[in-house]
Amino acid sequence: MTHTHEFFIDGAWVRATGEARARVVNPAEETPLAEVALASRTDVDRAVAAAARAFEHFAHSSIAERAALLERLLQAYRPRAQELARTLVAEVGAPAALAAGQVKVGEAHITTMLEVLRRFEFTESRGAFDIVREPVGVCALITPWNAPVGQVLCKLVPALAAGCTVVAKPSEVTPLSTLILGEILEASAMPRGVVNLLNGDGPQAGAALSAHPAVDMVSFTGSVRGGVAVAQAAAPTVKRVVQELGGKSANIILRDADLEQAVRKGVTACCFHSGQACAAPTRMLVPRESLASAAQLAAQAARQLKVGPPTASDTQLGPLVNRAQFERVRGYIRQGIAEGARLVAGSHERPAHLRRGYFVEPTVFADVDPAMAIAQEEIFGPVLCLIGYDTEADAIRIANGTVYGLAAYVCGSVPHAREIASQLRAGYVSINYPPWNPSAPFGGYKRSGNGRQYAEHGLMEHLEMKSIVVG
Numbered sequence: 001m002t003h004t005h006e007f008f009i010d011g012a013w014v015r016a017t018g019e020a021r022a023r024v025v026n027p028a029e030e031t032p033l034a035e036v037a038l039a040s041r042t043d044v045d046r047a048v049a050a051a052a053r054a055f056e057h058f059a060h061s062s063i064a065e066r067a068a069l070l071e072r073l074l075q076a077y078r079p080r081a082q083e084l085a086r087t088l089v090a091e092v093g094a095p096a097a098l099a100a101g102q103v104k105v106g107e108a109h110i111t112t113m114l115e116v117l118r119r120f121e122f123t124e125s126r127g128a129f130d131i132v133r134e135p136v137g138v139c140a141l142i143t144p145w146n147a148p149v150g151q152v153l154c155k156l157v158p159a160l161a162a163g164c165t166v167v168a169k170p171s172e173v174t175p176l177s178t179l180i181l182g183e184i185l186e187a188s189a190m191p192r193g194v195v196n197l198l199n200g201d202g203p204q205a206g207a208a209l210s211a212h213p214a215v216d217m218v219s220f221t222g223s224v225r226g227g228v229a230v231a232q233a234a235a236p237t238v239k240r241v242v243q244e245l246g247g248k249s250a251n252i253i254l255r256d257a258d259l260e261q262a263v264r265k266g267v268t269a270c271c272f273h274s275g276q277a278c279a280a281p282t283r284m285l286v287p288r289e290s291l292a293s294a295a296q297l298a299a300q301a302a303r304q305l306k307v308g309p310p311t312a313s314d315t316q317l318g319p320l321v322n323r324a325q326f327e328r329v330r331g332y333i334r335q336g337i338a339e340g341a342r343l344v345a346g347s348h349e350r351p352a353h354l355r356r357g358y359f360v361e362p363t364v365f366a367d368v369d370p371a372m373a374i375a376q377e378e379i380f381g382p383v384l385c386l387i388g389y390d391t392e393a394d395a396i397r398i399a400n401g402t403v404y405g406l407a408a409y410v411c412g413s414v415p416h417a418r419e420i421a422s423q424l425r426a427g428y429v430s431i432n433y434p435p436w437n438p439s440a441p442f443g444g445y446k447r448s449g450n451g452r453q454y455a456e457h458g459l460m461e462h463l464e465m466k467s468i469v470v471g
Contacts, residue, residue: 054193137216405445
């Protein structure tokens with residue numbers, strides 16, 4: 001892997017100024033993959049300065065020029081797809097099919113934005129006045145480790161489409177795929193300084209970017225704790241902050257749903273990416289009279305999921321990303337048992353057939369009280385809580401009864417499910433497990449964040465609105 005001690009700044013790979021380093025570990029093997037440089041405040045300053053210089057010209061680029069830039073990015077991205085997927089398998093522990101899917105998600109963000117640019121109106125006449133939408137400025141993009149390629153691109157692409165310039169900081173846990181993105185940007189003939197990439201941790205590089213007076217907007221995806229730190233650092237300079245934070249998504253199975261299908265698909269959705277997904281449906285709400293059947297179905301579905309090395313063709317769940325996450329999830333499983341929830345599948349132990357790696361079995365708890373920690377706090381692992389409800393009003397109250405509001409799920413007849421969805425305090429509601437849609441706005445209520453990502457809604461977050469009134 002090249003460029004591990006370099007950053008992509010002002011159109012070139014430059015050596016890190018500091019000596020701080022982070023070790024990247026293969027979570028399936030518990031072996032080192034690489035060592036990467038971590039950005040110092042000096043590195044952050046020069047990346048922001050490059051973006052600020054580039055903004056003076058790029059802000060006035062035409063829609064056609066920005067579309068051509070995204071086309072070049074797409075053409076440079078596609079030939080590196082397999083390499084990106086292999087890197088995600090190694091550094092994230094994503095099974096091969098999931099890694100390939102994450103790379104496809106990145107491509108979808110580019111192609112969808114190209115469609116948006118063909119129809120989006122940056123100037124709108126209202127007779128006595130015009131509304132003009134202009135780029136917000138220099139944007140700092142701070143992204144998490146669970147889907148590093150897709151998370152960078154879902155922020156980068158709308159920023160470029162808007163005419164903003166960018167400093168992107170991926171997680172230092174999974175930086176290798178983003179170094180490949182840097183090479184893709186270089187190959188796409190990106191104008192100098194328009195996109196700058198540096199590796200760094202939150203307390204140093206993330207804090208410096210969030211507080212930097214020349215940064216106009218911060219787009220952050222990560223934990224609530226991280227989001228609070230970003231908002232506090234950004235507040236003195238009154239910059240725009242868009243956040244996609246944690247979740248504890250409820251999955252309401254209505255009485256008119258196909259119970260077996262809803263439960264089995266719900267278990268699979270909860271365990272997607274070993275539960276390392278902010279929108280995972282980790283609380284399954286079931287009519288109380290069906291709770292025993294649902295617990296049996298969920299346990300069967302969990303045991304049928306194959307946990308193993310991400311390089312194996314039949315693996316459905318790979319490892320958790322690192323030891324810290326491994327111990328965190330195991331701790332929550334122990335806590336669930338201590339709180340009195342009934343463990344019907346899985347355990348806090350590594351699966352018996354795996355001698356190393358940060359693997360956790362798909363775990364299902366029944367008889368969960370909504371007030372338990374495992375039902376209130378984001379675990380970010382393959383842990384499902386089964387909760388009974390008596391009435392639909394009860395189910396809605398339980399679903400809305402956490403500090404989170406990122407996503408929710410409803411299973412049942414569509415008109416009925418739509419009625420329930422309208423009463424849920426969540427930014428994204430999935431009815432009967434539809435496929436992912438790159439055009440649907442994504443973001444949360446409450447402590448799950450603010451603002452929206454994807455397609456035209458992501459584009460609008462990167463635009464200022466100006467009124468021009470003629471006398």
